[in-house]
Amino acid sequence: MSNIFAVVHRENLEAFDRLTVNTEYRLEFDDGELTAVYPENADETEYVTAMFPVSEGTVELPDGAVVLEATDTVVALVPNAAYGGED
Amino acid sequence: MYDETTVEAARDRDGDAADERPDKVDDILNWKQLGYEVGEPLAAESYERYPDSAEGLSAPKWSELVERLFRSPAVNGYDEAVEELTAATGDRIIVRRWREALQDAADAADMDAGSMFAEGDGSGCGGPEAALTALTDDLSRHIVAEDNPLCLAFLYAEKGLSVGEITEVFGTDDSNVRRRLHDLGLVENRESLPEGTAADDLLVHPPEGDDDIEDSIDFATVEATNHE
Numbered sequence: 001m002s003n004i005f006a007v008v009h010r011e012n013l014e015a016f017d018r019l020t021v022n023t024e025y026r027l028e029f030d031d032g033e034l035t036a037v038y039p040e041n042a043d044e045t046e047y048v049t050a051m052f053p054v055s056e057g058t059v060e061l062p063d064g065a066v067v068l069e070a071t072d073t074v075v076a077l078v079p080n081a082a083y084g085g086e087d
Numbered sequence: 088m089y090d091e092t093t094v095e096a097a098r099d100r101d102g103d104a105a106d107e108r109p110d111k112v113d114d115i116l117n118w119k120q121l122g123y124e125v126g127e128p129l130a131a132e133s134y135e136r137y138p139d140s141a142e143g144l145s146a147p148k149w150s151e152l153v154e155r156l157f158r159s160p161a162v163n164g165y166d167e168a169v170e171e172l173t174a175a176t177g178d179r180i181i182v183r184r185w186r187e188a189l190q191d192a193a194d195a196a197d198m199d200a201g202s203m204f205a206e207g208d209g210s211g212c213g214g215p216e217a218a219l220t221a222l223t224d225d226l227s228r229h230i231v232a233e234d235n236p237l238c239l240a241f242l243y244a245e246k247g248l249s250v251g252e253i254t255e256v257f258g259t260d261d262s263n264v265r266r267r268l269h270d271l272g273l274v275e276n277r278e279s280l281p282e283g284t285a286a287d288d289l290l291v292h293p294p295e296g297d298d299d300i301e302d303s304i305d306f307a308t309v310e311a312t313n314h315e
Contacts, residue, residue: 015145016191048195050145062147082147083195 004040009033013068013075017049023077029068047077089244097244098275102265108247114160115221116252121161123174130156130171137172141181141188150196153189157203164204165189219256222246233257239267243274250274 008021013032021027022045025038047066052059052074059074061067062082069075089097096105121129128134130152137152138144144153153168162168165186172189175181193200222242223231230238242248242256250268254261268274 015142015188016195048145048147050147051140051142052146053139053143060148078145078147080195083150084147084197 005037006040006042008036013049015049015051018046018080019049019077020044020046021077023047023066027066027068029075034068046080048080048083050076050078052076089240093244094273097273100249102250102268102274104249104252105247112222112246112248115218116248116256121167122170123172128171129159129161141173141184144188144192145195147195149192150198153192153196154198154203157193157198157200158206160206162204165200215256215258222248222256233259233264234267236267236271239264240271240273243268 005025006022008019010017010019011033013019013029013034019034021036022038022042023036025042026036028035045064049068050065052061054070054072054074059070061074061076062078064079064082066077067074068077123137124134128137131137138146138149143149156162156168156171159171162171168189169182169185170176173181173185190200192198219231223238226238226241232238239253242253243250248256250261250265253264257264265274
């Protein structure tokens with residue numbers, strides 16, 4: 001028995017880049033390079049890559065954001081719906 | 088002619104802008120505020136509440152600021168929007184980065200940037216000349232002049248502009264505007280007249296027995312007697 005998994009790979013991920021993935025299984029991010037692996041039939045969400053400044057040790061993120069990297073700036077995937085646009 | 092209340096309110100302001108004037112007037116005068124840290128910010132309460140970087144615009148919380156910016160009468164396109172957000176307008180790379188970020192922010196929020204830019208009536212970005220045209224839309228063109236008492240009284244008493252704002256839209260001398268408004272009895276404070284001015288010469292002396300002349304100004308009379 002075997003299962004089919006989707007593998008989504010993006011390089012040079014920058015602010016505002018969009019991608020449609022599932023982030024609940026395997027998600028790797030390093031130096032702008034993202035890899036998501038998840039069952040092919042898993043639900044997918046459209047995300048926008050966004051940057052958030054860290055201020056006094058905290059950062060404000062919208063609901064559903066997935067943190068990819070946190071230094072002095074947090075890089076996160078934000079559900080497209082958070083922008084008030086159409087899903 | 089203006090009623091007593093209007094004239095007294097104008098005198099009390101002594102050349103300042105009216106506290107309660109139509110929002111449209113503020114919108115028209117916003118032309119002078121375009122530019123980062125130039126005058127009052129167009130899209131937030133303070134410049135500290137502007138995004139620190141173009142990339143930072145990717146956070147959804149900036150959508151509201153971008154929308155306010157695009158709808159501002161002073162902003163008719165991306166060039167003006169960028170000019171309001173960064174002082175580095177001489178750096179083509181930085182400008183392009185901000186421009187692309189604004190376009191991406193608009194796309195993310197499904198904004199129709201073109202129609203938002205078009206909401207401005209052009210009075211915001213055309214400089215003082217366009218602002219003056221918009222402010223005096225109700226007047227005949229031939230009386231729109233810095234030395235026309237009716238026009239100055241209209242801008243000061245009815246539209247609620249300050250002496251400084253009238254000076255700016257005409258591109259003229261502040262002391263001349265103040266003096267002419269003083270001639271009309273609409274500016275009270277003689278101490279604020281320019282140095283060396285013979286204040287008595289600037290007063291309109293009412294005819295004998297007519298103490299109420301300053302309460303209701305007959306501009307036809309003023310215009311006829313006040314030419315320099």
